[in-house]
Amino acid sequence: MAEVRLVDIEKKYGSFLAVSKQSLTIHDGEFLVLLGPSGCGKTTTMRMIAGLEDITSGDIMIKGERINDKPPKDRDIAMVFQNYGLYPHMTVRQNIEYPLKLRGVKRGERKTRVQETADKVELGALLDRRPSELSGGQRQRVALARAIVRTPSIFLMDEPLSNLDAKLRVTMRAELKHLHHELGVTTVYVTHDQMEAMTLASRVAVMREGKIVQLDTPKKIYAEPADLFVAGFIGSPSMNLIDGSVKGGVFRADGVEIPVPLEDRSGVVLGIRPEELDISQGPNAPINGKLYALELTGESTLVTLRNGPTSVCARGHADFEADINSPCHLTPKDGARFHLFDRASGERLG
Amino acid sequence: MQDRLLPYWLLIPAFIIVLATTIYPLAYSFITSFREWDLTKSRRPGDFVGFDNYIYAASESAFLNSLWVTFIFVITSVILTVILAMALALLLRRKGPMHTFTRIILILPFAMSPALIGVSYRFMFNPEFGVLAQGLGAVFPALQGVPWLADPDLAMAILVLTDVWHWTPYMTFMCLGGLASIPRETEEAARIDGASNLRIVFGIILPQMRGVILVMAVLKTIFALKMFDQVVTLTGGGPGTSTETLAYFIFNVGFRWFDMGYASALAWILTAIMMFISIWYVRMLLSERKMTTA
Structure with missing residues (x-):
């Protein structure tokens, strides 16, 4: 069971409070979206879960284990970045294969898993290309494939669709939703796009100035916004x-x-x-x-x-x-x- | 009509200066390289000798020695400078409390004149009163009284050291620029994928720095090929001819032995080497660009 629990986590940069003593439980298999405007602390929260940012105070538990001091590689997570974070000097195949290689998976198994994953995200024909030879949508698929290839317990997605054009964003949104349904992996997704949050999330945590102002299902948040900020933020x-x-x-x-x-x-x-x-x-x-x-x-x-x-x-x-x-x-x-x-x-x- | 010609009129003074100070001497030296010209006997180039000057160079041991010395100097100084600069840049790229101060301190060696560096190091490695020679002798008793600049190998090592010391700061700044252009996400993705720090450096950062490293290596090679000032002020090409670089040898042939025809041929050999490296560099850079921006 891959439940993520944030217990009173706080993040300060000098005197600036980025995330203010927040607690949150992300259930096993849930698709939780952290939603809010720029600078509200949503990406910082995700980066703390990933281990890319130190926590000033509080605890992060994954599968019941406190992981505050664990390096990112030992947290059994995979992350998809806004700018894809692909390795430009490697081919698509090498990009997808890299996490398996680092974990000592044998060559034969690596080959099979890379092929299976690439087929899952419709990249099978592009395996020998470099990221610079791909479109934005294809690059995002490579990033997704690299995340899912090693079957992690948790997916972290930091505004993965924001660099895509509007039409492609809608297509990829549906693909993400389908992928989550198929894999059932606990997913934390950061976005400032309320439409993305509404369509993808099992639950949405709306953040403002480092605090979660409302945590509920998209339907409930739409129907009963907790305050004036949420009311103005949700809906188009x-x-x-x-x-x-x-x-x-x-x-x-x-x-x-x-x-x-x-x-x-x-x-x-x-x-x-x-x-x-x-x-x-x-x-x-x-x-x-x-x-x-x-x-x-x-x-x-x-x-x-x-x-x-x-x-x-x-x-x-x-x-x-x-x-x-x-x-x-x-x-x-x-x-x-x-x-x-x-x-x-x-x-x-x- | 006048407006159309004005840019050309404005360019004429600059063109004349470039013609007089660069193009003309270059062309003149190229023609001279095919002539015999002993400056002590004649103020004008003498007979046309075809490729004799070039053929003579290929068999002259002093020239071949300077070529070998230059080769050793270039290889060691380029490799050491690039590695050190890269390592320093990796250490300095994160912002810390001493960030600005460290960067200011770092640039100082590059701000010094190469001739002055040579003189300073000659004093510092003087076995009797040199601060470095004395300091090394105090820390390592076996090094007490070592005639640093009188030993061929040590003299070459010190020449390389001064050059690396001089150039590392500039190259570090080039590396820092290159590192700043690498997206932070690639490194973070590798960290999450399970890469160790060493693997991130060698597997993720350095491959993305390929273009920058190539530029650094070629620039440094060209500057090292022209090494002259420090040789004059630090070793004088000695002991013997152990640090006589090609540029220093050409200077000796032309302005000590006054054999201008031969010196011109040697200068064109040096130019050809540098042109070859530059062309190779441009081709590599273009293929690199094609790879990353296709």
């Missing part, structure tokens, strides 16, 4: 976050009046996802303003309405058309979920 287009106040059980902002189950208070942020809003005809809709922009995405049109400082986006039908600056009205769909946050602290109110 992101959740509408409207500044206003609550009076008499009604949330009010410029052009917005929505009944909410909250006592009177100011400094409230109401969140609602674009896909939970309908474009309505009547002027008595809960959200009113002028049409600011129409963006056709193919399967739908993003409709942005503005009223003073309030800006609200809704996902409308692909055929929707209207004049810019014409009056526009939005109504929450039946069963739409409202998220209420405190403006100052970012805490969830309901």
Whole structure:
């Protein structure tokens, strides 16, 4: 069983706190994604698991054993890097073979395993090429093959798709998901791309300023963001976050009046996802303003309405058309979920 | 029309200077190498002698000795400089508290004039009052009173030592530049794959430094082939002719024996050797680029 446990791990660079006393258990076979913006400590956390970064305090346990002082090679992990980390002077075959060679695997077995692994990631025909002769996607496959060839207990992936173009990223994402399903190896995956996190993860740990702010399944994080930061970070287009106040059980902002189950208070942020809003005809809709922009995405049109400082986006039908600056009205769909946050602290109110 | 010609007009002064100080002497020395010219007898080159000067060089023991001395000097100084520079660069590449200070200290030997280095080392290895000779004698009693620069082998060793001391800093900085261009991930991947530090250096870092090492080796070879200043001020080519490098021998033939025709032929032999190395280097570099950037 390859369970990874982080117990109060902390990382400081001088006086800068990169990761602040975080605890996390990654279950056997789980695909856990560390998600957050640049500088939030996600890569540092992964590098500490890999043994590439010293831990300032705390413990890391793999399979129940404390591995703080173990060198990377003895942690039974494999890592895929953002820039692939391939050995440019070696062929694809030699790249994949290298970890086996270092572990003293016999030549015959090495050959078989390299071939099997290369076939698994569709590299069989490219084994004698050098990395410089491969495309970005092929290089990433070599990096994957090198990671899986020695069947480690844990995969660590540090933004492995971020150097690929958008189309290839989608293809590789599906391949990664399939590979994880096939191998069932515990995987820790770092990304700043919330779409990658949502599609790949069994669970997502959203990080901010060195802390895990929410750890849950993608569905739960999407449906119930723990705070204002997570609410704004997850979802594309992101959740509408409207500044206003609550009076008499009604949330009010410029052009917005929505009944909410909250006592009177100011400094409230109401969140609602674009896909939970309908474009309505009547002027008595809960959200009113002028049409600011129409963006056709193919399967739908993003409709942005503005009223003073309030800006609200809704996902409308692909055929929707209207004049810019014409009056526009939005109504929450039946069963739409409202998220209420405190403006100052970012805490969830309901 | 005037605008179109202006760049050429502006280039003319530089062109004339290069022509007068480089192209003309080169062409003149090439023509002279096929003539007999004893400067003590005539101010102008004498008769055309064909390849006689070149043929004579091939059989003259003094020239062959200088060629051998140069060969030994080049091989040892290039190998030692490259290895030392690489080792120092590997030690210095990580940033530490003394990072900047160490780098400043390191560049000092390269800032010194080669002639001055020769004089300094001659004093330092003087068996009677030289600080290095005395120091070595104090640490190793067997080395007390060793006539360092009077022994052919030791004199050559000291000549190599001064050259390595002079060039290692510059080469270290070249290595540091090369090391900085190696992606950190390759080293980290190797660490995770199970490679030891030694294996990372020899199996991952050095192969990626191939191009830089090649540039270093060729540059150092060309500079070592031209070794002159330190020979003049440190050993004077001696004892005997044991440290008489090719450049120093050419100087003697031309400006001590005034045999300008023969000296020109020897200078062109040295030039041919350097051109051969340069062409080989460019070809290697191009094939290296093809390999890494295809």
